[in-house]
Amino acid sequence: MSRNGDPEGGEPALPGPSSTARVRSGRDPFLVLCRCFSVITSLTAILCIAVNVLSAVRSFKNGSDVFDGIFRCYAVVIAFFVVLAETEWGFIITFWKVLEYWAGRGMLQIFVAVMTRAFPDYSESQRDLVLLQNIASYLLLACGLVYVFSGLLCIGLLKRSRQEKEITREQAINDLEELERRREELEQMLLTERT
Incomplete structure (x- = not known):
């Protein structure tokens, strides 16, 4: 058979160079949606890191609120794990298997959101920081709830x-x-x- 499938030539029928172009189609929309949501969650966790760093710095500068500063440092470390979990890096997933499951990942995000929102200082001088804390914590809380419900639905x-x-x-x-x-x-x- 020739390349066209004609029996006159002695060559076997082989796919033309455009066969891979036909095989390659667009990405899976579900996976693209999951990646976009993962990026949004990572950015929200990075916002929580920034807000908690600012809060820790202000707490340590005042000197009277050292415990809040230490609490914020823990929130930064745990929020960093949220960002690492969203990368789905094999090293992290190997050691913390619970982060492979969406319900577990969502619970961690909710925990960081609660830590970010905890102990807000409502003085006039820190009004901007409290607003950032509220935005970051509620966004991460929403992401965490989506992860928990999606995990329960085996998404x-x-x-x-x-x-x-x-x-x-x-x-x-x-x-x-x-x-x-x-x-x-x-x-x-x-x-x-x-x-």
Whole structure:
């Protein structure tokens, strides 16, 4: 068969170079949505880190509120773990398996939101900081609640299975591209030998 499928040539029917273009389609919309939500959660956790750092600095400067400063330092460390969990870095997931599950991740986010919101100082001089604390804590609380409810509905499990399928599909596409490149090299070698 020729490349077109005609039986006259002696060549087997091989896919044309555009076969990978047909195989490659857009990304999975569900995974894109999950990535976007993960970025939003990371940015919100970074906002919580910034707010807690500012609060800790102000607490230590006053000198009278050392305990609040120490509390804020703990909130910074735990919020940093929230950011790391959203990257889904294998090292973090290996040591803290609970962060692989969305319900566990959501509970951690809710905890950081409560820590960020705790002990607000309503004096006029710190009104801007209290506003930032409220914004950061309520945003992270909302993200945490979404994670907890999604985890209870097994959405995280669905995401992991779709990620595995996407990785397998990408590997298959890469293998197909490698085979096509190798086929083209062999065809070129055949052509040069015939001439």
